[in-house]
Amino acid sequence: MSAPAGPMKCLIVEDEPIAGSLLRAMLEPLFQCDAALDGHAALRAVGEALRARSPYTLICLDIMMPNLDGEKALEQIRKMEAEAGLSAANESRIVMTTGVNEPKTVFSAFFQGRATAYLVKPIERAILMGELKSLGLLEPPAPEVAAVATETAPTEPLAKPGSMTP
Amino acid sequence: MTMTAMALPTDFAPPIFNRSDLLERAGGDLELLNAVLEVFASERPGMWRDVELGFAEGDVSRLLSASHKLKGALLNLGAARAAEQARVLEAACREGRVTPSMLQRLGAALEELDDELAQETRQ
Numbered sequence: 595m596s597a598p599a600g601p602m603k604c605l606i607v608e609d610e611p612i613a614g615s616l617l618r619a620m621l622e623p624l625f626q627c628d629a630a631l632d633g634h635a636a637l638r639a640v641g642e643a644l645r646a647r648s649p650y651t652l653i654c655l656d657i658m659m660p661n662l663d664g665e666k667a668l669e670q671i672r673k674m675e676a677e678a679g680l681s682a683a684n685e686s687r688i689v690m691t692t693g694v695n696e697p698k699t700v701f702s703a704f705f706q707g708r709a710t711a712y713l714v715k716p717i718e719r720a721i722l723m724g725e726l727k728s729l730g731l732l733e734p735p736a737p738e739v740a741a742v743a744t745e746t747a748p749t750e751p752l753a754k755p756g757s758m759t760p
Numbered sequence: 761m762t763m764t765a766m767a768l769p770t771d772f773a774p775p776i777f778n779r780s781d782l783l784e785r786a787g788g789d790l791e792l793l794n795a796v797l798e799v800f801a802s803e804r805p806g807m808w809r810d811v812e813l814g815f816a817e818g819d820v821s822r823l824l825s826a827s828h829k830l831k832g833a834l835l836n837l838g839a840a841r842a843a844e845q846a847r848v849l850e851a852a853c854r855e856g857r858v859t860p861s862m863l864q865r866l867g868a869a870l871e872e873l874d875d876e877l878a879q880e881t882r883q
Contacts, residue, residue: 609829610829610832610833610836611799611800611803611807611833612796612799612800612803612832612833612836612837613832613833613836615795615796615799616785616786616792616796616836619786619789619792619795619796620787620792658828660825693831693832693835715832715835715836716785716835716836716838717785717836718784718785719785719786719787719789720785720787723787
């Protein structure tokens with residue numbers, strides 16, 4: 595399954611309203627944004643997007659949330675993508691968001707659950723935009739490059755531990 | 761020449777509300793800053809009510825979740841002083857040593873923040 599052309603979609607999974615509103619305001623100029631307040635709602639949104647063959651380009655996933663936390667949601671999302679036959683190149687870029695006092699949970703989620711990157715809150719536009727740029731989401735790749743990437747993308751996680759604030 | 765005694769800073773309490781920090785994090789977008797303040801004004805009563813209910817019911821899990829959420833909102837807002845009190849309460853939940861004074865200090869810090877934000881709105 596490959597991702598169809600169209601506006602890039604983003605899912606913001608965040609139960610805390612200020613972070614959610616900041617992320618939404620910063621991402622809306624670039625993405626068609628949806629929001630989910632916990633991991634269960636995130637899984638429902640991802641499932642619907644996969645069934646509609648319109649997966650999210652970007653998912654911002656808070657780690658500490660009620661009901662189903664971000665780390666467990668991350669594992670489930672990757673499983674759903676694999677079951678849907680989504681190629682590695684078309685997997686959602688999943689950016690874990692976390693508070694400054696929760697680095698251990700970030701590392702666990704990052705390496706075991708195949709997150710793409712992570713951001714430490716409080717949310718800052720310049721850092722978020724830098725992260726999107728490094729993930730190649732600010733400027734869409736040329737069509738021929740995207741086509742090659744779909745054929746040859748490795749299956750390893752797109753680990754990028756450099757974005758962690760010590 | 762009259763010499764005026766200058767008090768040395770003895771109180772290193774974090775700021776009540778750091779507007780310039782929030783504005784910088786918002787990329788200098790004043791509209792976004794104001795939108796965030798509006799979201800906080802509408803969400804703050806419910807978040808505080810969750811904290812109070814968690815405490816009143818002796819429900820540590822609910823109190824932990826509510827204080828964590830409030831702490832995050834305050835940090836993202838740039839309200840470091842109240843966020844510190846929420847952090848203390850959250851940590852106490854994890855360690856099983858919550859006291860009424862922690863709730864009182866958080867409530868007082870939130871009222872202090874309300875006053876500061878009300879001044880901000882009037883400006």
